[in-house]
Amino acid sequence: MHEDGTASIRVNGEHRRVREGMTIAELALELGLEPAKVAVERNLEIVPRSTLGEVRIEDGDDYEIVTFVGGG
């Protein structure tokens, strides 16, 4: 928690500063992503899709957000 009410997190390896207390679903929307088309890992733990709208972001969190791409 920073004094300005933001949290410092990492998303897919990049540092970001976001509003403290926002949910992961809100983060996804802010990033322009459709929560229904991605999967989220928070600090190496899967976040079930059903809880994306409940889990709140904390300072220092490390997120991986993935989707399906072409592959063999």
Place this chain on the structure above:
Amino acid sequence: MNIATNLDDSWTVAGRSFRSRLIVGTGKYKSFEQNAAAVEASGAEIVTVAVRRVNISDPNQPLLMDHIDPKKITYLPNTAGCFTAEEAIRTLRLAREAGGWTLVKLEVLGEAKTLYPDMIETLRATEILAKEGFEPMVYCSDDPIAAKKLEDAGAVAIMPLGAPIGSGLGLQNQVMIRLIVENAKVPVLVDAGVGTASDAAVAMELGCDGVLMNTAIAEAKDPVTMARAMKLAVESGRLAYRAGRMGKRRYADPSSPLAGLI
């Protein structure tokens, strides 16, 4: 009834039945449009897909899901690029969350140059995934003993390579593929090595349940036409296998009667 008129020749993996015995990849295409057209022409009901980070800097880029509908075509998430059991398991846990599918393709690679599977890591990952409720179709070496161990560990399909991934060399190991087919109680699919239509037919004539390919279609000069060629080759090879080929002879045997020669 002869075989050709018995059109129901579906195969079943992990309780799911499919008519097409061709599984195609979705990598290396020039565009999503070309990819979707090739999938359509191939008749495939399953496509392999990779799991990768979303592009945060450009979230409006088109997605695979917008072009190939996962409600119509079964997505088979892979673990391409994973070199340890842990990486592969992590990838598939994410895939399960992204799509809700437990049917997955496991591949744990040993090194980048050959992309040959690391069977010790592959076996370890198969055991863990099966315990977690996954149904892994497993890319593996052409080793009948390892294939049996994978099956015992919970692999729902055995997928030996016919030649290195992306090489297009055709089946270099027909004897071993045949041994794996004869021993397996789960479907066997040749995964990797097919270069052209006759290679796919060879795999099916050996008794494989299906063939998985990507580069042979994607890197053809005309991928959509090659996709159709592969569909026909898989069907053709399958029919030849079911029909039962003639025995081989060392010398000639005339097809016209000898009696009545003038």
